[in-house]
Amino acid sequence: MLTRIYKSGQGKYTRLCSGFAVAAVVAFGCWRLYQRLGATDLNLWVVSLVPVGVFAGLAGLIYWLLNKPSVADFMIAAEGELKKVNWSSRREVAVSTVVVIIVVVFMAALLGTTDLVFQMVFGYLLG
Structure with missing residues (x-):
């Protein structure tokens, strides 16, 4: 048993x-x-x-x-x-991964530029 x-x-x-x-x-x-x-x-x-x-x-x-x-x-x-489950194909996963990487790089550049602008503005106002 x-x-x-x-x-x-x-x-x-x-x-x-x-x-x-x-x-x-x-x-x-x-x-x-x-x-x-x-x-x-x-x-x-x-x-x-x-x-x-x-x-x-x-x-x-x-x-x-x-x-x-x-x-x-x-x-x-x-x-x-x-x-x-209907699993994605290898091609769909590869394309989605590339899109995510591009969006992450774009957002990092946008946030970095915004940070740089704020540093320059506040540096000018305070310094």
């Missing part, structure tokens, strides 16, 4: 990627815990086994959460919605 995957054929990639992402965060946290414990004068077994135990416990929790019906149904629905 605990090892059965809820709706195993549905939402596979969403659950798999989410699980790996959370496991990577947990692994990084356990690595930092190992480093912190290594800086103390604890026994090597304690320094090594505590992070491994924390990782194993949290990995089990991740597995349980990803197979919990409410979470799994949400992930399945999210993957279904992502399949409905």
